[in-house]
Amino acid sequence: MEKSLFPAWVDKFFKSFALKASETVNGTKNPLTYLHKTMLRKTFSTTLKWGSVSSNGAIVRADVVALDSSLPLKRRDSVQTASGDIPKLGMKMYLNETIMTELRTLLAIGGREAEVLRNLFSDTKKCINGVYETLEFMFLEALSTGVTLITGDDSTGLGIRIDFGHPDDNKFGVALPWTNANATPIDDINNVIAQAKVKGNKLSYLLMDMNTWNLFKANTQVKNEFAFSLGFVGSTIPNVPNVDRANEFLKASYGVTIQIIDRQMLVEQNGKRTVTTPWAANIVCFLTDLNVGTLTYGALAEESFPVKQVDYQKVDDLILLSKYGTNDPVREFTSSQALALPVLDNVDSIYLMDVTDSVEDVQIEGDANFLYKTVLYTKASAIAGLNLANPGQPLTVGSSDAAILKAINKLSDEDELVFASALVPAV
Numbered sequence: 286m287e288k289s290l291f292p293a294w295v296d297k298f299f300k301s302f303a304l305k306a307s308e309t310v311n312g313t314k315n316p317l318t319y320l321h322k323t324m325l326r327k328t329f330s331t332t333l334k335w336g337s338v339s340s341n342g343a344i345v346r347a348d349v350v351a352l353d354s355s356l357p358l359k360r361r362d363s364v365q366t367a368s369g370d371i372p373k374l375g376m377k378m379y380l381n382e383t384i385m386t387e388l389r390t391l392l393a394i395g396g397r398e399a400e401v402l403r404n405l406f407s408d409t410k411k412c413i414n415g416v417y418e419t420l421e422f423m424f425l426e427a428l429s430t431g432v433t434l435i436t437g438d439d440s441t442g443l444g445i446r447i448d449f450g451h452p453d454d455n456k457f458g459v460a461l462p463w464t465n466a467n468a469t470p471i472d473d474i475n476n477v478i479a480q481a482k483v484k485g486n487k488l489s490y491l492l493m494d495m496n497t498w499n500l501f502k503a504n505t506q507v508k509n510e511f512a513f514s515l516g517f518v519g520s521t522i523p524n525v526p527n528v529d530r531a532n533e534f535l536k537a538s539y540g541v542t543i544q545i546i547d548r549q550m551l552v553e554q555n556g557k558r559t560v561t562t563p564w565a566a567n568i569v570c571f572l573t574d575l576n577v578g579t580l581t582y583g584a585l586a587e588e589s590f591p592v593k594q595v596d597y598q599k600v601d602d603l604i605l606l607s608k609y610g611t612n613d614p615v616r617e618f619t620s621s622q623a624l625a626l627p628v629l630d631n632v633d634s635i636y637l638m639d640v641t642d643s644v645e646d647v648q649i650e651g652d653a654n655f656l657y658k659t660v661l662y663t664k665a666s667a668i669a670g671l672n673l674a675n676p677g678q679p680l681t682v683g684s685s686d687a688a689i690l691k692a693i694n695k696l697s698d699e700d701e702l703v704f705a706s707a708l709v710p711a712v
Contacts, residue, residue, distance in 0.1 A: 288596075295608055319417050320421065320546075321421050321424035322580075323575070324424075324578070326578075327582065327602060328580065328628075330581050330583045371581060371583055371624050372435045372445065372624070374623050375621055375623065376415045376416070376620065377412070378408040378412060378619055381614075381616060385616070388404055405617070409619055412619050413606070415621060416623050422561070422563040424563075426565070428629065429565040430637075431450065433446070434446050452633060454698070454700060457476065457477050458638070458643050458644075458701075459473040460695070462642075462645070465645075466505065469504075470507055471506050471510055473638065473640070474541070474638075477636050478539065487540070489541055490543075491535075492544050492546055493546065494545070494566060494568075495547045496566065498545050507531075508522045508523070511525050511530075511531065515534075567640045568637055569637070569638040571635070572634075573634045577629055578630040580627055580628075582603040582623065584624070587605060592609075595607050595608070596609065600621075604623045605621070606621050607619070644658060646658065646690070650685055663709045667708065670705065673706070674700040674703040674704040
């Protein structure tokens with residue numbers, strides 16, 4: 286490791302380039318917005334231990350798992366509990382000998398300062414945004430699933446799964462999948478709002494991906510209620526035009542607004558790039574507030590023990606940029622590193638709804654049985670299960686199977702497990 290091969294230029298321009306991260310990322314000319322920068326507040330941690338990364342008394346859990354494990358984890362006894370430091374994130378890039386020779390030629394010619402700067406510092410903005418992309422991925426994955434997975438080059442097929450403990454009684458399905466023409470998204474949303482209100486949580490924001498939004502706006506119930514809000518009278522129901530108009534109607538009628546998460550990212554592993562989507566498909570996340578946690582970060586060892594030959598710049602309090610050269614082969618390196626972790630606060634006030642999670646068994650009305658997930662149970666036990674999961678509910682053995690099914694689909698994931706525990710197979 287040597288001093289940068291362009292020391293005068295680095296001394297003069299490195300700081301200014303480090304402070305202006307590029308607005309062009311991953312091939313798009315549109316500025317990317319990072320929700321982790323607006324929805325998380327930065328918090329400095331001195332210990333950097335998992336146990337110390339806590340919020341409101343809730344300890345963040347970390348597990349060592351195989352990289353092909355499904356999310357979210359269903360059986361905690363299938364993994365090994367881990368403890369350790371906040372993960373170190375980073376990347377590095379280099380200019381090869383060909384580019385270095387071209388830069389030397391440009392300098393010799395003179396009058397090419399802008400082109401030299403563009404080539405010499407092009408990796409600076411990529412390394413900064415590379416850290417931001419990783420933090421954004423972790424944040425969006427955690428917000429939509431309750432967990433995130435961190436991998437590393439030396440993981441040997443393992444990663445660190447961080448589970449923020451989203452409670453199962455805050456997870457819901459829907460009466461009918463939103464792909465069904467008879468689905469009732471407004472009723473599904475109202476059900477979650479009502480369940481949250483019982484716990485003292487006033488929900489104000491719905492976050493969903495573009496595909497879920499397209500299902501929502503094309504739904505008949507949504508279009509009918511939107512038309513009614515406009516005072517529309519006629520045989521042809523107007524379409525929901527855009528999210529802004531939909532939010533005017535939703536805010537006035539239900540006190541909530543929709544925010545669409547339309548984010549894809551490039552991930553490179555073993556030299557191969559793939560496009561990934563951090564937000565879980567078909568998930569609607571309900572929030573009381575858009576401030577949902579902390580971006581917990583710490584000091585890197587290299588800040589305390591800098592290498593003499595390396596030029597450093599600190600960006601956004603948490604990213605350490607380095608610039609240096611090597612001579613075998615001749616290369617100019619730029620690297621970025623950070624100790625940082627998005628941490629969700631108050632998960633008890635975060636609600637998740639899967640718009641494909643629905644019990645749709647075809648019922649045979651008028652008999653003493655009830656079909657649940659393709660298995661016949663006694664109708665009496667189904668009512669007993671509902672009474673156990675939701676005391677005081679009005680249904681009886683005289684209620685229709687359709688009404689019972691609708692009541693089941695309103696239950697949270699945790700309450701549905703309580704319901705299922707009372708079921709008795711039909712003889």
